[in-house]
Amino acid sequence: QAESDDSGDETPASQAEQTEVQTTLQTLVRKVEDLSTCNDLIAKHGTALQRSLSELEALRLPPDNSERVRQVNERATLFRITSNAMINACRDFLSLAQAHSKKWQKSLQYERDQRIRLEETLEQLAKQHNNLERAFRGATVLPSAPGGKGSSSSRDLSDEDDENEFFDAMEDVPEFITVPADPRYHRRTGSNLSGTSSEGNLEEHFTEDQTPAGCEVTARDAALTRTRRTGIPDKPNYSLNLWSIMKNCIGKELSKIPMPVNFNEPLSMLQRLTEDLEYHELLDRAAKCESALEQLCLVAAFTVSSYSTTVSRTGKPFNPLLGETFELDRLEEHGYRSLCEQVSHHPPAAAHHAESRRGWTLRQEIAIASKFRGKYLSIMPLGWIHCIFGSSGHHYTWKKVTTTVHNIIVGKLWIDQSGEIDIVNNQTGDKCHLKFAPYSYFSRDVARKVTGVVTDAAGKVHYILSGTWDEKIDSSRVMHSSRGENGTEGRHKTVYETLRAKELWRRHKLPENAERMYYFSDLALSLNEPETDTAPTDSRLRPDQRLMENGRWDEANGEKQRLEEQQRLARRRREADSSQAGEQGTTPPEPYRPMWFERVEDSVTKEMTHIYRGGYWEAKEQGDWNR
Structure with a gap:
């Protein structure tokens, strides 16, 4: 059973919403900071790796080892180029995120404040309107409906x-x-x-x-x-x-x-x-x-x-x-x-x-x-x-x-x-x-x-x-x-x-x-x-x-939710089967067909409608519902 709400619950709910928004924004800021740190570490370790490979190549080594060092150096260079591209993309994203995060925060806060003000205004108008109606009824006599007794x-x-x-x-x-x-x-x-x-x-x-x-x-x-x-x-x-x-x-x-x-x-x-x-x-x-x-x-x-x-x-x-x-x-x-x-x-x-x-x-x-x-x-x-x-x-x-x-x-x-x-x-x-x-x-x-x-x-x-x-x-x-x-x-x-x-x-x-x-x-x-x-x-x-x-x-609410979720799952299953058949080029499953009514064009309105196809009362008389 849903719990009863009072009008006084609006303030704690608003504070909870504000706290949730702030928490989400703080999490995003932390993730951006982690990305910035990773950016610096990749740049630092990439430079150190390139330096070490260059020093190793300068040493006098046997021809076989020199060839292997050269191959490693080439691969490291390709890795450095790729890493630099990723680092530049991350740097651009970081710059954009830092530039716009405050705008997003202000925009989100503004929309939330507007919604709260709209709700408060709407409720206040409703109360004022209700008071006016009560005052009007107190000052006038409405016509009585017929049928007294x-x-x-x-x-x-x-x-x-x-x-x-x-x-x-x-x-x-x-x-x-x-x-x-x-x-x-x-x-x-x-x-x-x-x-x-x-x-x-x-x-x-x-x-x-x-x-x-x-x-x-x-x-x-x-x-x-x-x-x-x-x-x-x-x-x-x-x-x-x-x-x-x-x-x-x-x-x-x-x-x-x-x-x-x-x-x-x-x-x-x-x-x-x-x-x-x-x-x-x-x-x-x-x-x-x-x-x-x-x-x-x-x-x-x-x-x-x-x-x-x-x-x-x-x-x-x-x-x-x-x-x-x-x-x-x-x-x-x-x-x-x-x-x-x-x-x-x-x-x-x-x-x-x-x-x-x-x-x-x-x-x-x-x-x-x-x-x-x-x-x-x-x-x-x-x-x-x-x-x-x-x-x-x-x-x-x-x-x-x-x-x-x-x-x-x-x-x-x-x-x-x-x-x-x-x-x-x-x-x-x-x-x-x-x-x-x-x-x-x-x-x-x-x-x-x-x-x-x-x-x-x-x-x-x-x-x-x-x-x-x-x-x-x-x-x-x-x-x-x-x-x-x-x-x-x-x-x-x-x-x-x-x-x-x-x-x-x-x-x-x-x-x-x-x-x-x-x-x-x-x-x-x-x-x-x-x-x-x-x-x-x-x-x-x-x-x-x-x-x-x-x-x-209480039990009715739980049972209602179970039945509705069961129906939603069945509908999603039908949609998934139809989608899969379309992707595979196979025959799609037949759409849902009512048991006792069929969809035809009405002879009078010329619109598609469901008309009784018959058979229900015969099935009841025989006690056989398998169709």
């Missing part, structure tokens, strides 16, 4: 904690306004014929199932539901200064930074990816929709729901090992099963395939790009997500937004989601544009707001989506639109007349004492529960992850 305790803590900080950007002006439509709105049909319709008839969208996702449990599911665990050992209270580790990682790729398990949660990235299926009921309902636009609304709600578990989850999931897998078989309970595999190590990428008896397939390949920027950490998921409905053939694609972890230096860690998503139906051309607004002090809107517009292929707006990514999503059917007055910067706002909003999704309530269990949801608590007959590469079998879950963090 329905809001979870974790959300209250996240919103009201004195150490939280939020974006201080100016308010983002909405591009449209929604107003209630007249219940007796005079509707035009597709043939441009007019007719009057009552509010009841106009609100007959999403009639297949009006129960919000997260609240629906059918009688059949209740009968088949296996008892899953509802808790894990409490998270130990081990403190660790995050800044003491992260300050040397500014601008680096997060996946390449060795981190102790103190910053982790006892789940792998493959398990976190599987958590996207927590609200699978939305896809079950979407599969029953006859209207493509209504189906798109539910797919959009499903997209937003995948972020709901991140609001309090500041722990980093374990980086999967190459070839690691994770299965989630809920076929009998909820009609779906899922498989993830780590298909690449550099860059790290995971492929995911889920299929349901209820008529949908979800697949994705996600690579994580992350950068530490000093005060916050940006996590950018790369890759496409696909959702295909078998009965209609509708094929939806979209990408994920950027996740930002704030208060890396000081304060309480908190997470925000920001960016824009286009969910496209590649068969009909329908599109849903979702916008995740970054939190702003100066916005009158609720925190974590999400807005969306559902349009057909011609660009006509049919539904407006609204809500928050950590609580719920509503949909409102558009009955009429008009151009409003000019907004800021001369932009026109569109005014949409909509029917009463319908709730599509609401977040599950977190389990009791979730704050002591990494803020895991019910699904997350069950993901690392031991299962029988899983593949030997399953994430549940990782010893470091299991040790961390059981609170044995």
Whole structure:
């Protein structure tokens, strides 16, 4: 386990660094002095040897001896010439080293002082910024988030904690306004014929199932539901200064930074990816929709729901090992099963395939790009997500937004989601544009707001989506639109007349004492529960992850380092084999090939991606994992 650091440790660390620099420079000076001494000795002894040989040659010796002395003298002369060349080179090096050693020392000391001043300035700015935010919160009243009674305790803590900080950007002006439509709105049909319709008839969208996702449990599911665990050992209270580790990682790729398990949660990235299926009921309902636009609304709600578990989850999931897998078989309970595999190590990428008896397939390949920027950490998921409905053939694609972890230096860690998503139906051309607004002090809107517009292929707006990514999503059917007055910067706002909003999704309530269990949801608590007959590469079998879950963090850190070093050795071995084959002109070894996914060109995005090749569940049924 990494030791805890205090802010007071900076001075001894700086002194140690300075001592190390001075020691290195003194060693270099001593080596240069030794080289100078050797230079003088070679010159001295070389001259003496040449003198002795000259005196020996002047003596009267037998002809045979004179010839031998002459040969030795010639060789000594060649040695002297070579030695003189080496002595001159050493003398030049010595002169340069003596001339520049002080410059190098000053330059090194200057860079070190600059780094220390930069760290101190950055930390001081962060503290001042945090104090300003606290003072601002004390002087103003922030708008409360909706859902009062329905809001979870974790959300209250996240919103009201004195150490939280939020974006201080100016308010983002909405591009449209929604107003209630007249219940007796005079509707035009597709043939441009007019007719009057009552509010009841106009609100007959999403009639297949009006129960919000997260609240629906059918009688059949209740009968088949296996008892899953509802808790894990409490998270130990081990403190660790995050800044003491992260300050040397500014601008680096997060996946390449060795981190102790103190910053982790006892789940792998493959398990976190599987958590996207927590609200699978939305896809079950979407599969029953006859209207493509209504189906798109539910797919959009499903997209937003995948972020709901991140609001309090500041722990980093374990980086999967190459070839690691994770299965989630809920076929009998909820009609779906899922498989993830780590298909690449550099860059790290995971492929995911889920299929349901209820008529949908979800697949994705996600690579994580992350950068530490000093005060916050940006996590950018790369890759496409696909959702295909078998009965209609509708094929939806979209990408994920950027996740930002704030208060890396000081304060309480908190997470925000920001960016824009286009969910496209590649068969009909329908599109849903979702916008995740970054939190702003100066916005009158609720925190974590999400807005969306559902349009057909011609660009006509049919539904407006609204809500928050950590609580719920509503949909409102558009009955009429008009151009409003000019907004800021001369932009026109569109005014949409909509029917009463319908709730599509609401977040599950977190389990009791979730704050002591990494803020895991019910699904997350069950993901690392031991299962029988899983593949030997399953994430549940990782010893470091299991040790961390059981609170044995010291052992978990040691096991994590061992596994990561083992993976690095295997990668270096593959690279060495490829390099050796190239030098010898032999056939290079085959590149790493995932077990259950194959890399092909996607027919929709036209990009190379990993798609499930099949065979996993058959291998599990037969108990044969040798492929």
